[in-house]
Amino acid sequence: MAVMTMEQSTSRSILPAAFRTAGVDALAMIVAMVLAALAIYLFGNAAMQRVVTYAAIMLTAVLGLQIFSGNTGIVSFGHAAFVGLGAYATGILTMPAALQRTALRDLPQFLAGHEMSFFTALVVVLVLAMLVGLVTGIPLFRLSGSSASIATLALLIIVYTLLVAGREITRGSQPFYGVPREIGLWTAVGVAAMAIILARLFRETSFGLATRAAADDERGAAAVGVDHRVARLAAWVLGAVAAAAAGAMMAQFLGAFSPKDFYFDFGFTMLAMLIVGGMTSSLGAFAGVVVTVLVVEVVRRFEGGGVIFGLQMPVLFGLTQGVLAVAMILVIWRRPAGLFGDRELNLLRRPNAKMDPVKPATDVAPTRAAAGPISVDHLSRRYAGVVAVDDVTLSFEPDSITGIIGPNGAGKTTLLNMIAGDVMPSSGIVRIGAPVRQASAFRFARAGIARTFQNIRVFPRMTVLENVVVAARVVEPGLAAAEAAARRELARMGLERFADRPAASLAYGQRRRLEVARALALKPRFLLLDEPAAGMNAVETAELVSILAAVRSERRIGVILIEHDMRLVMNLCERIVVVDRGRVIADGAPAEVQNNPAVVAAYLGSRTARARQGNDVQ
Numbered sequence: 001m002a003v004m005t006m007e008q009s010t011s012r013s014i015l016p017a018a019f020r021t022a023g024v025d026a027l028a029m030i031v032a033m034v035l036a037a038l039a040i041y042l043f044g045n046a047a048m049q050r051v052v053t054y055a056a057i058m059l060t061a062v063l064g065l066q067i068f069s070g071n072t073g074i075v076s077f078g079h080a081a082f083v084g085l086g087a088y089a090t091g092i093l094t095m096p097a098a099l100q101r102t103a104l105r106d107l108p109q110f111l112a113g114h115e116m117s118f119f120t121a122l123v124v125v126l127v128l129a130m131l132v133g134l135v136t137g138i139p140l141f142r143l144s145g146s147s148a149s150i151a152t153l154a155l156l157i158i159v160y161t162l163l164v165a166g167r168e169i170t171r172g173s174q175p176f177y178g179v180p181r182e183i184g185l186w187t188a189v190g191v192a193a194m195a196i197i198l199a200r201l202f203r204e205t206s207f208g209l210a211t212r213a214a215a216d217d218e219r220g221a222a223a224v225g226v227d228h229r230v231a232r233l234a235a236w237v238l239g240a241v242a243a244a245a246a247g248a249m250m251a252q253f254l255g256a257f258s259p260k261d262f263y264f265d266f267g268f269t270m271l272a273m274l275i276v277g278g279m280t281s282s283l284g285a286f287a288g289v290v291v292t293v294l295v296v297e298v299v300r301r302f303e304g305g306g307v308i309f310g311l312q313m314p315v316l317f318g319l320t321q322g323v324l325a326v327a328m329i330l331v332i333w334r335r336p337a338g339l340f341g342d343r344e345l346n347l348l349r350r351p352n353a354k355m356d357p358v359k360p361a362t363d364v365a366p367t368r369a370a371a372g373p374i375s376v377d378h379l380s381r382r383y384a385g386v387v388a389v390d391d392v393t394l395s396f397e398p399d400s401i402t403g404i405i406g407p408n409g410a411g412k413t414t415l416l417n418m419i420a421g422d423v424m425p426s427s428g429i430v431r432i433g434a435p436v437r438q439a440s441a442f443r444f445a446r447a448g449i450a451r452t453f454q455n456i457r458v459f460p461r462m463t464v465l466e467n468v469v470v471a472a473r474v475v476e477p478g479l480a481a482a483e484a485a486a487r488r489e490l491a492r493m494g495l496e497r498f499a500d501r502p503a504a505s506l507a508y509g510q511r512r513r514l515e516v517a518r519a520l521a522l523k524p525r526f527l528l529l530d531e532p533a534a535g536m537n538a539v540e541t542a543e544l545v546s547i548l549a550a551v552r553s554e555r556r557i558g559v560i561l562i563e564h565d566m567r568l569v570m571n572l573c574e575r576i577v578v579v580d581r582g583r584v585i586a587d588g589a590p591a592e593v594q595n596n597p598a599v600v601a602a603y604l605g606s607r608t609a610r611a612r613q614g615n616d617v618q
């Protein structure tokens with residue numbers, strides 16, 4: 001009987017394995033939600049049904065937040081603003097015309113008298129959220145980390161101020177009333193189910209992979225061709241859409257509300273739910289909402305005071321928010337990644353399962369457009385007081401292997417970083433065939449320059465396979481093809497059995513090999529390696545040398561490597577460029593360079609200097 005290989009099975013299926021897993025996970029969460037709703041529908045009272053409806057609405061909002069914050073790592077306060085916008089827009093669009101004439105007397109003509117059904121209003125609200133998401137996301141995607149978080153906070157304040165100031169449309173800080181209460185349990189559950197599918201699948205899309213990679217390591221992501229700004233914008237817009245859908249439901253759930261219902265308290269509740277469950281997974285959002293709603297429901301009974309279990313209790317104003325805050329602190333303290341960590345259910349993924357054999361990638365031809373050599377013209381890079389690279393002119397042919405050596409601080413890494421588009425030259429230019437904008441690493445990567453880093457930059461929270469898929473996705477026609485290519489690259493590097501493990505769990509030498517596999521998945525013209533054997537033992541180094549030599553002859557790509565291990569350099573390289581104090585002092589075959597008096601002097605000089613420093617210290 002013929003054994004079907006993993007490669008065959010993957011290429012035959014339309015859906016990539018990651019989507020199949022995500023689909024089954026989403027289905028499991030939806031089934032759990034529907035069963036809970038059904039039990040309450042059949043056996044619960046009206047109050048219980050309201051709690052489940054509220055939970056489904058909050059789940060939609062929190063999943064919107066998770067799509068952005070969970071994947072990009074940027075904590076957002078702005079999603080509460082989208083819930084508010086969705087609520088007010090739905091309120092205006094669905095309010096009966098007669099009521100509108102008394103409640104919103106000054107409403108502009110174009111907004112008056114629509115009397116839409118909930119679902120028609122929902123469609124309008126979603127389109128509106130997409131537009132507002134795009135407009136607000138464009139300035140936001142240029143920011144990272146805490147400055148991006150502050151920008152989302154600013155958005156929340158701006159939207160609140162607009163809602164309060166736009167009295168003719170929103171009734172300002174007065175309650176906005178008269179919204180038909182049409183939303184029922186099953187509508188809320190249905191919309192929440194859509195949000196679950198959206199959030200769970202988004203993680204596995206190219207955008208989801210790109211945002212997660214950039215959240216783990218922005219420079220590492222750029223080095224594999226990821227333009228994280230576009231991916232981040234996509235996450236922002238989709239998150240905004242889900243949050244606005246929650247707002248549309250919230251409007252009809254509450255019937256009456258005011259701007260403060262969608263301000264800090266609400267933003268805090270959304271964040272608390274997500275952080276308690278686990279920010280980086282849709283399972284975390286799901287669990288966070290369930291746990292928090294249950295806790296809040298219990299605590300709320302105590303908040304109003306009265307006789308509880310035979311005891312007379314005082315009114316405890318703010319108890320719910322207080323308990324939420326304490327729960328959040330406890331979770332952050334005891335389980336920083338949330339109750340469910342950063343794991344999805346991953347029902348179809350079994351890390352230790354025996355896999356079908358994969359044909360290692362040995363016959364991959366470079367596919368990139370930039371077919372010519374890399375040329376570096378009068379390249380310099382100055383830092384305050386230091387000339388790291390000083391007027392270097394060089395050319396590197398594809399299908400050649402060049403070592404760049406030199407004493408510590410000679411400028412090797414800075415030169416390599418400029419060739420990879422990671423550092424902007426102070427003067428001079430790097431040409432890689434096609435014209436590429438300087439200092440945009442992701443464009444250099446897409447033009448055929450792949451690299452590894454001196455300090456390994458794998459994406460620790462992503463699986464080993466995902467690390468490579470992020471790169472493969474840039475050159476392969478679809479996710480299924482990218483998965484198959486990534487598996488073959490992992491097999492080439494002897495890492496296929498670790499495919500479903502988090503990259504952080506790999507040993508040091510394996511992580512170095514993973515970085516090489518990820519770089520090769522770009523099908524590059526040139527592979528730039530910054531001290532690939534650093535920190536490896538003799539066996540690991542020998543293994544790496546033989547892999548690199550084989551890869552280079554299999555694929556006929558140019559390799560440029562920086563290395564202090566002279567044995568490795570002399571064994572592997574056909575050409576050696578020696579750099580000292582930012583300048584090229586020798587360039588030629590290994591034997592020539594070894595006997596070059598300038599090189600001997602540079603190395604001797606640095607050693608003498610080091611010895612002198614040592615004596616000074618003593």
Ligand SMILES: Nc1ncnc2c1ncn2[C@@H]1O[C@H](COP(=O)(O)OP(=O)(O)OP(=O)(O)O)[C@@H](O)[C@H]1O
Nearest residue numbers: 383386387388406407408409410411412413414415
């Ligand atoms: N971002 C930076 N800011 C300021 N100075 C820098 C920066 N990057 C590099 N330098 C300086 O530029 C010089 C060259 O550094 P570079 O890291 O390129 O050398 P190297 O040859 O790769 O050294 P090593 O072999 O130790 O890695 C050093 O003096 C370094 O301190």
